[in-house]
Amino acid sequence: MGFFFTYPHCQVCDWREPEDLAALLDLELRENGESQHQLLKRVQDVAKYSVKTNHPRFFNQLFAGVDYHALAGRFLTEALNTSQYTYEVAPVFVLMEEEVLSKLRSLVGWTHGDGIFCPGGTVSNMYAMNLARFRAFPEVKVKGQWALPRLAVFASQEVCHYSVMKAAAFQGIGTENVFKVNVDDRGCMNPEDLCEKIELAKSQGAVPFFVHATSGTTVKGAFDPLESIADICERLGLWMHVDVTDSVTWNPHKMMLTGLQCSAILLKDTTDLLKHCHCADATYLFQQDKFYDKSLDTGDKSIQCGRKVDCLKLWLMWKAVGSKGLEGRVDRAFAHVRYLVEEMKRREGFQLIWEPEFVNVCFWFIPPSLRGDENSPDYQDRLSKVAPTIKERMMKQGTMMVGYQPHGGRVNFFRMIVISPQVSHEDMTFFLDEIERLGKDL
């Protein structure tokens, strides 16, 4: 295991051009097997050329860092290799999943409810949309969407780019039926515009049924005003997702460090909606004459048949550090963000795009040659090339990784994500020094 974690000597990535990497790895699968010696070399190569996402200088994604208890849970899950569908083949994990979901629900503020682990946040969001459709129109399961009026989904323009659109396309709702709600400067949904978009949808003959709110958007880390949105949804009878009303997607594989994949859809529902909406009653799995309580066979709540066990890593980590330990990590991440922002304000060339609400720190680096040049006609064009160039240099040198993107009319800017509890103030200082070093000649 030593080769994974030899920080700080180990690079974040060992960049190779795709054709060189393909040649180095010798990926071809052949008729005959290879020797143990060759295989060990291959395992080392896979590790060497993979990105070290748990390196303290990986800030590129909404996941980072490692929790060794969660990692032990992941190894144990792999060794035990079972499917999360019946008490018969997964007795420990059926009970454990329920306990973990119940704990997550209690942190949301619900004393009762339902839920399930899904393969990632997008699928969790799809569950929510499907359940909302089924609650509003139970006939959709049998008759399909032809039996329904045109439906309308609402999400802020900040999150309309990805999982909501994928869900609408995959579930036959259609992307043009996702109404984009305006946001304020911080990226938070505007409740008044939500009401206007609901009226707009109705005026087009569509039936509003689902509002997708977000706590911590992907780019800005913005929090939608959940209480105002909840009031609107309650008044109009719409399903509200991510909130205090109907359902929440929670991805412990992000800030809770469990490792991919670990995503839960949590429901306030106590009417067994999850089961009614998804059940297909396979008699070869869910025999009705079992010698134990068949309500323990929770597999038919899922849209999947076989389902990977995703609860153990989270449970073991939680047992190891307790709720207090998890809370402390979140506090530490916010403290790092505050430190980083203060340091940025002290240094020339770092321009915050907005004050962070969360662990996303979005900023432009203005290289010396551009400083004071804000009014020249090619400024935006030149600024847009800074982040991609610095990114290319950092990856080819392997010193750290951070993401960038254009967003809502703003040219490319960096999005620094601070998640891992292993990160120190020194890593924050290194980050800023490194951006300066890589961009000083631009």
Next chain:
Amino acid sequence: MGFFFTYPHCQVCDWREPEDLAALLDLELRENGESQHQLLKRVQDVAKYSVKTNHPRFFNQLFAGVDYHALAGRFLTEALNTSQYTYEVAPVFVLMEEEVLSKLRSLVGWTHGDGIFCPGGTVSNMYAMNLARFRAFPEVKVKGQWALPRLAVFASQEVCHYSVMKAAAFQGIGTENVFKVNVDDRGCMNPEDLCEKIELAKSQGAVPFFVHATSGTTVKGAFDPLESIADICERLGLWMHVDVTDSVTWNPHKMMLTGLQCSAILLKDTTDLLKHCHCADATYLFQQDKFYDKSLDTGDKSIQCGRKVDCLKLWLMWKAVGSKGLEGRVDRAFAHVRYLVEEMKRREGFQLIWEPEFVNVCFWFIPPSLRGDENSPDYQDRLSKVAPTIKERMMKQGTMMVGYQPHGGRVNFFRMIVISPQVSHEDMTFFLDEIERLGKDL
């Protein structure tokens, strides 16, 4: 690791009633963390009370056994913890996934095509149905299903119970629009009835677009007649799934022993349908001004955003044993099935339900008290209680695990699945002896 594999001393399962197990495991998550000593005890308990799915006497599911190279690949995947969406964060796995998919396609008989790893076979099947719908009616992505005529899906009555129904429900197509095609005695789709059901759907105003064929059904292990079905689909312009025409779901986590989850959807398509159908163009992941070939960022082919790496375990195992090694394992499983069937025919009380086409051996055990009593009025009722009782006894003693179910008018029968290459003739003999021992007094 020793406690996982101390066969034959280790039981297949250590059965506990749910309330006893919950008490033993102390599942509650608390404010404070626990000591390393307590955590080690918990890890041991999780392993002790979990079903040993890689025990040579676990015949209960369509997965069993373990391949240690695949297991090493799974541990490595967990340690490297990255998401399979861009070359930037998963350079090795982007290239590796393409190689593995290409190899699987070549075994299907395709020199070109596309594909992606999905979280399980049901999701792979959903991809196929969604792609077929999109190919037939590209406007569905934007406008939703209201822009489309009522659609019709076809699947044999053998597979209509689960993943096809879940897909039809989840994707807004509706379960009543899945037309059930009759099967022959062996459980194989009847091509003439397929034509009749297509006409029936048309006469109801529905538009046929998707035929779901199966190679190795869940209960019987039946193979649909792919060539006849392909002819019909080609003539009528329907998407055929699982075959030589359009798409195949291949689950290496079953007979190829990679461990859950490992499922690929393979496509013959070369028009980038997967991308067109699923893309949502998130600029924060798929920046257009990257310094490398952005076609390597394959994440937008997926309906997910973050996606677990599922190719490494398969690749490493394949490198280790070669195509020949994998072929040999399949041959060995079939040899075990033949041996088992011959032994059953030699023994009194074992009644095969049909000659196995695959690795599923379906049979009734007729206890001594029932033999020769076939014509008594309560025979079927008494026979239906045999399998559940034997199953309860074997689980409470933990000696082995095998599934049972009623099926198509036949009362509960055992379904023995022979997959693992670690299984021996002795295990087959033990299996039969044990069924006799557990059922001799019934």
